[in-house]
Amino acid sequence: MKSKVYVTGIGIVSAIGLGKDEHMENLWNGETGLRSLTHLSTVKQGLFPAGEVPLTDTELYDKIQNLGIRPDHQSRTLLLGTLALEEALEQAGENVLQGRVGFIGASSVGGLRQTETYYEQYKHGGVESRRFQTHDAADCIEEMARVLGIDGFVTNINTACASATHAIILGSRMIRAGLLDTVIVGGADALTKVTINGFDSLFLLAKDQCRPFDRDRSGINLGEGAGFLVLQSDKSRKRSGSQALATISGFGVRNDAYHATSTSPNARGLTAAMSEALLLAELRPTEIDYVNAHGTATPNNDLTEGVALQRVFGERMPYFSSTKAFTGHTLAAAGAIEGIFSILALQHQVIPPNLNFEHPIEQHGLVPQQESITAKVEHTMSNSMGMGGYCSTVIFSKI
Amino acid sequence: MRLAISASSCINPGVFSQTEDTEASAAADFQVQAVDYKEHIEARQLRRLSKVAKMGIYSAKACLAKTEKQQAESLIVATNTGGFSALDSFISSMIEKQEQNLSPVYFLQSLLSDVTGQIVLSLGIEGYTTTYTNRGGAFESSLLDAKILLEEQPNQTVLVGGTDELPASYSDIIRHSNFLDTGGQEGQASDIPLGENAIFFALNTQIEEGDVIISDCQSYLGLAPEQANEKLQAFLSTNAGVIPDLVLSGFYNEEQFSSYFPGLEAKKNVVLFKQYCGEFPTSTAFGVWLAEQVLKGEISPEALGLPETLLAKNILIINQFRASNFSFTLLSTNQ
Numbered sequence: 001m002k003s004k005v006y007v008t009g010i011g012i013v014s015a016i017g018l019g020k021d022e023h024m025e026n027l028w029n030g031e032t033g034l035r036s037l038t039h040l041s042t043v044k045q046g047l048f049p050a051g052e053v054p055l056t057d058t059e060l061y062d063k064i065q066n067l068g069i070r071p072d073h074q075s076r077t078l079l080l081g082t083l084a085l086e087e088a089l090e091q092a093g094e095n096v097l098q099g100r101v102g103f104i105g106a107s108s109v110g111g112l113r114q115t116e117t118y119y120e121q122y123k124h125g126g127v128e129s130r131r132f133q134t135h136d137a138a139d140c141i142e143e144m145a146r147v148l149g150i151d152g153f154v155t156n157i158n159t160a161c162a163s164a165t166h167a168i169i170l171g172s173r174m175i176r177a178g179l180l181d182t183v184i185v186g187g188a189d190a191l192t193k194v195t196i197n198g199f200d201s202l203f204l205l206a207k208d209q210c211r212p213f214d215r216d217r218s219g220i221n222l223g224e225g226a227g228f229l230v231l232q233s234d235k236s237r238k239r240s241g242s243q244a245l246a247t248i249s250g251f252g253v254r255n256d257a258y259h260a261t262s263t264s265p266n267a268r269g270l271t272a273a274m275s276e277a278l279l280l281a282e283l284r285p286t287e288i289d290y291v292n293a294h295g296t297a298t299p300n301n302d303l304t305e306g307v308a309l310q311r312v313f314g315e316r317m318p319y320f321s322s323t324k325a326f327t328g329h330t331l332a333a334a335g336a337i338e339g340i341f342s343i344l345a346l347q348h349q350v351i352p353p354n355l356n357f358e359h360p361i362e363q364h365g366l367v368p369q370q371e372s373i374t375a376k377v378e379h380t381m382s383n384s385m386g387m388g389g390y391c392s393t394v395i396f397s398k399i
Numbered sequence: 400m401r402l403a404i405s406a407s408s409c410i411n412p413g414v415f416s417q418t419e420d421t422e423a424s425a426a427a428d429f430q431v432q433a434v435d436y437k438e439h440i441e442a443r444q445l446r447r448l449s450k451v452a453k454m455g456i457y458s459a460k461a462c463l464a465k466t467e468k469q470q471a472e473s474l475i476v477a478t479n480t481g482g483f484s485a486l487d488s489f490i491s492s493m494i495e496k497q498e499q500n501l502s503p504v505y506f507l508q509s510l511l512s513d514v515t516g517q518i519v520l521s522l523g524i525e526g527y528t529t530t531y532t533n534r535g536g537a538f539e540s541s542l543l544d545a546k547i548l549l550e551e552q553p554n555q556t557v558l559v560g561g562t563d564e565l566p567a568s569y570s571d572i573i574r575h576s577n578f579l580d581t582g583g584q585e586g587q588a589s590d591i592p593l594g595e596n597a598i599f600f601a602l603n604t605q606i607e608e609g610d611v612i613i614s615d616c617q618s619y620l621g622l623a624p625e626q627a628n629e630k631l632q633a634f635l636s637t638n639a640g641v642i643p644d645l646v647l648s649g650f651y652n653e654e655q656f657s658s659y660f661p662g663l664e665a666k667k668n669v670v671l672f673k674q675y676c677g678e679f680p681t682s683t684a685f686g687v688w689l690a691e692q693v694l695k696g697e698i699s700p701e702a703l704g705l706p707e708t709l710l711a712k713n714i715l716i717i718n719q720f721r722a723s724n725f726s727f728t729l730l731s732t733n734q
Contacts, residue, residue: 043498108510119490123568125575132576136479138533142620142723154620155540156533160512166529170544177547194490197498198506255474255519255528260507269525387507388516390528 002176003233007396008096008242010340011087011186013080014225014327015051018063019087024344027352028372032326034209034221040113042193048205051223051328052191053080067147072130075111076224078140080333081188084226085144088184092230095240099181102153104171105141106163106187108332110134113192137332140188150184158332160386161294163187164227165335168394169251171231181236186228186336195222195331202261204298212295212322213302213368215359220296223328227336229343246343249379250281250395261387262300267308269391270294270383274312277381277393288318288395289377290345292338293368294385295322295354296329305383306364318381319369321354335384339394342380346398349377400546403610403733405556406601408462409688410434410454411594413675415698417461429594429677430565440521449508451481451564452517454597459518459558462599471558471601473527475544476515477537479680480595484566485509514562526555534680535720537561538687539618539728549604557602561684565595565677579678579721591651594677598684600691610733611694613687614638618726624659627725631660631717634727641729644711645693645700647672647686649718660717670703672716683726686716690730 012019015033016026026033034049039056053060060079061069064086069078089096111134118128122135133139141156153174159166164187171185199205199222206219230242237244254276256269263270278285294305302322309320323341330337341352354368379397384390409417412429436445436453439460445453455476463469485508492501507513515530527548531537538561545557570593573579579591606612615638619630635641646669650656656669663669676685692698693711700709716728 108512116490116493119494122572122576123487124571129572129576132572132578136532136534138479138536141533145620153618154533155531155536158511158530158532159515159528160510163512170529173547173551177550179543179547193493193498194486194506194509197493197501198489198503198509201501201503201506253527253529255525257519257523257525260513260516260520272525386512387510388512388528388530389519390512390516 005172005175005248006232006234006237006244007229007246007248007343008232008237008244009088009092009230010245010343011084012227012337012340013053013084014330014337015053015223016326018083020344024348027326028350030353030355030372032209032355034328040191042196044196044200048207049209049221050191051221053224069143069147073134073139073143075134075140076113076190077107077110077188078143080190080224080226081140081144082147085148085228088228088230089148092242093240096182096230096242097149098240099236100152101150102174102180102183103145103150104167104183104185105144105156106167106332107137107140107156107189108158108160108163109189109192109195110137110140112194113190116193153180159390160388161331161334162384162386162390162392163332163335165384165392165394166253168229168335168339169253169392172248172251175231175233182232184228184230187333188226189224189331189333191222191224206297209356210297210325211356212297212324212354213361213366214357215361217297217299217302219298221328223330225327225330225333225337227333227340229336229339244399246346246396246399248394249397250277252276252393254391256389256391258389263304263385265304266311267304269389270305270385271308271311273391273393277395281395283379285313286316288379288381289375290351290380291318291320292342292382293320293322294383295324297324303361303363306361306366309366310364317366319351319375321352321368323352325355339382342382342396345377345380346396349374351375400613400615401606402546402602402604402613403606404600404613404691405603406462406465407688407691408458408599410458410597411676411685415675428565428570428592431595447504448517449482449485449513451478451514451562455514455518455560455562456521458597458599459522459560462601463558466556466601471524472555473548473557474515474518474524475529475541475557475559477531477541477561477681478511478514478563479532479534479537480563480569481511481514482509483564483569487566487568535724536618538681538683539616539726542613542616545602553604558599559602560597560599561681562597563595563679563681565593565679591673592677594679596676596679596685598688606733608733611691612731612733614729614731616726616728618724621723622725627659631727638729641713643667643713643715644709645714647690647714647716649673649682649686668705668709680720683716683718683728686718687728687730690714690716694730694732
């Protein structure tokens, strides 16, 4: 008998707030975090709305200055991640970091913001050269683990925009395999010039607020943030006295194996990941009450993801929404942020809305949930897809 | 953990190269130069690939070509510097052209997740795929993931690889920033040649007589020398008190190694394996490959400067990266 996987702590930072309470309030009120960039310095500041966390690095640092982050390891990704991680650990309680503990973090940019700022000095030598150690995600994740006293298995995953969902799944698998008692999983990514310009070079950015699942959607708004979840085995949870918020009842990982940047017409990878998750959870499609879709608002994603949802759920489509019009696409953090929204839906018995929707996509005609409503929510599903064909799905269930 | 290696492939410019790439070892760093990628990659596709993706696809295909069914169901890749050359190009042109008219090709190639995606497309792998990026722990995480995966879904081949690239921009930065010198006893790190490699293994749990087995792999972060030694003793005792016939050490010199593991060196045949491949984050993959080759008799003990009579049945790889990541990996021949 595999151990059940319990979620006992969640922590979140995004453009719509610091902490789960602000997120719940803004999701319920339909308050978007998308606006013009102010903190990231780029010539594209006014061109593309983004989900930027409305605090400077100094303001973020002030909130966690007691933790002893080393200055030469500091990056915006680290600050965002540490804030979310601290909240998650606080909720799970002070005894949670005992036994076999692990930390699985996802980040696609790490300290890239320093790299793009100091690149000439990195390359040719200079007083800031030493900061290169912050370049990769490993440094960020390891420093977070260090300041919050997580001593044990530490790794990091990069499966592009599916990264944090892959991290949640690896943590769940390690608990089920009996390798860890407690594992903190999630992701963090800051906005960077490289990402804005990279997505712009691919013509994937929307010039106005993104419109997931709408016929006239024109692309992505990028975002930044972090989300972390504390996962525990039953035994570990009882020992630490942590309160269970939800269980992770199923998950699936597949590859679409179709194209480097776009999804196959019938989204076979995501369809297979969702089906695998349902099978593992021993749930029928009709038992899923809400799907937090990947829903990036690109023409390709929302068309193919809709087809996948139809293939899995048929005529009886559960409530579904993409919350990317609240937070923007937070890349490697997206799976954790949206996983947390899926847990909030279970805890508060609500459906987070899909903003900016007007007309359904002709080919599948799907209509996402547009208003916040209360509903009976027993099982929720969160989908992620990343460039490189990575597809992953997690199912959360009510306690 | 008992993972059978049914096939392996190593692109590497050192003396043990499986390609034509042996001359490059005379250079200061171990850069892959003379691989004929067209053997495994179409010319049309080649133009759009980063070096790490070219090396990765080539090595992954060469590995699977040696297996019976020539296919894997799942793919797990470790890389920390993959796509750095493209990132250098993208950032440099972003600065130079003030964020205008940038090539998406460099952006896509710069993603650490790209190499896995490109291998998937070349091989048509639709099962579990993931990428680990945590420096000297990434390949170790890949092995652990493969072990869990093969317990969950036993009847399959999991392709596991470690690959890093070393463009000049990266080696310049590593040296300017003293990245490898972390201020501890490994102070001579700036002298070590750097390397790049693409090393893949086809793993399964259908273990047969004579198979080379990865019987354990444990990784740790930030160990002091005495802690590292304690962890090693614990590792050996959980493996039935095994006494390895050969130790492949990822330390840079004997003094440094014996300061961490006093007592081990005197009794064992210790080979500093980075003299054959250079330093790079996923170097444990090279250690595992070298150990496998020795266990299979493909590389003789003499070639490693060991007595001809050495009959290695258990090989332990002790690796470190920046004196921050540590790992122990044990290989043996199944009898």
